[in-house]
Amino acid sequence: MRETILSETVLNETIPATILLIDDHPLLRKGVKQLIELDDELKVIAEASNAIDGIKMAKETEPDLILLDLNMPNINGIETLKMLRDEEVASRVIVFTVSDNEEDVVAALKAGADGYLLKDMEPEELLASLHQAALGKVVISDKLTTLLAQALQSGRSSNKSDISSLTPREKQIIKLIAGGLPNKLIARKLNITEGTVKVHVKHLLKKLHLRSRVEVAVWAVQEGLR
Amino acid sequence: MRETILSETVLNETIPATILLIDDHPLLRKGVKQLIELDDELKVIAEASNAIDGIKMAKETEPDLILLDLNMPNINGIETLKMLRDEEVASRVIVFTVSDNEEDVVAALKAGADGYLLKDMEPEELLASLHQAALGKVVISDKLTTLLAQALQSGRSSNKSDISSLTPREKQIIKLIAGGLPNKLIARKLNITEGTVKVHVKHLLKKLHLRSRVEVAVWAVQEGLR
DNA sequence: TCTAAAATACCTCTTTATAGGTACCACTTT
DNA sequence: AAAGTGGTACCTATAAAGAGGTATTTTAGA
Known part of the structure; x- marks a missing residue:
């Protein structure tokens, strides 16, 4: 697949790691893309603004990394991550988000993310992390390591409230509870x-290990949840 | 302040509106800046990653717009917006955020924002909005207009739950309720x-016009509240 | 197609939560 | 001194929520 290179030392030839961006914010994509262009070991080969397009492009372009x-x-x-895994996309998936929420981090890693980076990180750090990721390393923002350690040691990774175990009906009812509705009105x-x-x-309380509708x-x- | 322009029709000369970016995400700033560079009627003259720096720069550079x-x-x-107003910064302040939360929008506009734009908008729309803003128009993302209308018509802007009417004890108890504690444990x-x-x-429910501890x-x- | 999961309904019983009232005390404002 | 505010306490009564059980119908997966 490597293209012909004119008048360049073959020994210095680098094959850039290909990257697919999936983010609904065009501006953010623009910023990241511009940053990555500065680095000739990385190359954005595709972008998508939603899950469906993203998965389609991932299958078409088979990028090394997906942000x-x-x-x-x-x-x-x-x-989206789970769907990518279901579709057997081989790319390494790096979650790139603003959320430093423990639940999100744990959920992403459990779902098989190969990295979890925060959007407020310094550009240089992001490039460095992407290099590491391209080499097969799992990259996690420094900010999150403490948080992750706590999550693991307190065993919260196994007994935390997990939305994935809920049925559609239960999720629906949770939203109504969060809207302040009593059971009668929900009914x-x-x-x-x-x-x-x-x-x-009753069921969702048990599944989430919570004690009351307030919790x-x-x-x-x-x-x-919305 | 206008610089000498070489070999250019004087009639076509435009004085770009100056812009200060205040955002803690370097990548987002990068994306926005790159976008704005494409438009010669707009110019980013300064950036800040936090409120303190932002206010300092606003006073130093006196931009037309602050994102x-x-x-x-x-x-x-x-x-930050309130502090800018206190410092009597004359710039028009456009809130630029991911939050389409009604409370945030209302709070921002009440605090005197000259616009409220969402980060997931299309780049072209953003540029168009900034042009409008530079002309003195209040710009609001399309997505939010319906939401705002509802907020106003339902009179929520005036009789919304107001923390200021609460006694210290009541505030304390609210925090515990939000922690999921039942009355017995709070006691x-x-x-x-x-x-x-x-x-x-009972008292705080009445003051806040809420119907239950869940609300x-x-x-x-x-x-x-924390 | 058979089966398991999900959604539904109804039952009892206990605990919590909410609404209304009265009352006392400490402190501040008028 | 009188009035107002905030915090405390106790009372009754009703409404709502939660835990336990059993059971039927739909839906979706193997």
Whole structure:
């Protein structure tokens, strides 16, 4: 695949690592792309502004690295990551986001991310991290290492509240709880009986290891469920 | 201040609107700056990664526009905006953020923002909005207009939950509610009886025009009470 | 197609939460 | 001194929430 190179020492020839950007913010993509252009060992070969396009491009271009935003409309980053894995995309996926939330970090790594970098990092650090990532290393922003260590040592990685275990109905009810609705109104809204709502609440409390709907509401808000 | 221009029709001479970027993400700044460079009616003359530097630079450079991020460490965007106003900086301040949260939008505009743009907008739209802003127009992302209309018509701007009417004890209890504690545990923690906690809860519910502790918890979390 | 998971409904029982009232005390403002 | 505010306490009564169980129907996966 390597193209012919004119009048250049063959020994100095570097094959740039190819990168796909998936982020719904055009401006951010622009900034990252411009930064990466300064580095001849890295090359942005494709961009996408949503999960669907991103996955399509990943399959078409087979990049070495995928920089993936977490906070995207419709399909979020974690889901996108899982879909990429399902599609057997071989690229190394680096989550690139503003969220230094422990849940997000753990979820991303559990879902098989090969790195987790924060958008507020210095440009030089980002390039350095991408180099490492291209070499097969798992890269994590310095800020997060302490956080991760705590998460692991306190065993929270196994018993933390995990949205992935919830059924669609349960997620739906969580959002309504976070909206402050009592069971009776939730029932009316969903055209089911209050008793049934209680069953769902009971189940989701158990799954999330939470003690009350107040904790559910707080959790949901902090988790950014909408 | 206008520099000498060589061999150019004087009639076509445009004085670019000067812009100061305040955002803690270097990459985003990079992207925006690159975009603005394409437009010779706009010019980034300074950048800052935090509120303190931003305010200093605003006073030094007196830009026409300030693009201000909301989500910054230490001092957030709204506070920064207020500080700019206190310092009597004459620049038009455009909030530029990812948050399409109603509270944020309303808070920003109440604090005197001259615009509120979302980071996920298209580059062309951003440039167009900045042109409008430079002409003195208040620019709001299209996405937000519906939201704003609702906020105003439902009168939420005037009778929204206001923390200032709360007593210290009530604020304290709100934080504990948001921590998911039931009245009994709150009582233990504060060394008062559960009955007394109930009275406080009752009062604060009335003051905040909220219907349940769940709504209180959600409100507190979104309000960032800690 | 068979099966397991999900969603639904109804039951009882206990605990929490909310609303209303009265009352006392300390402190500040008028 | 009187009035107001904030914090405390106790009372009754109702509403809501949560835990336990059983059971039927749909839906989706193997």
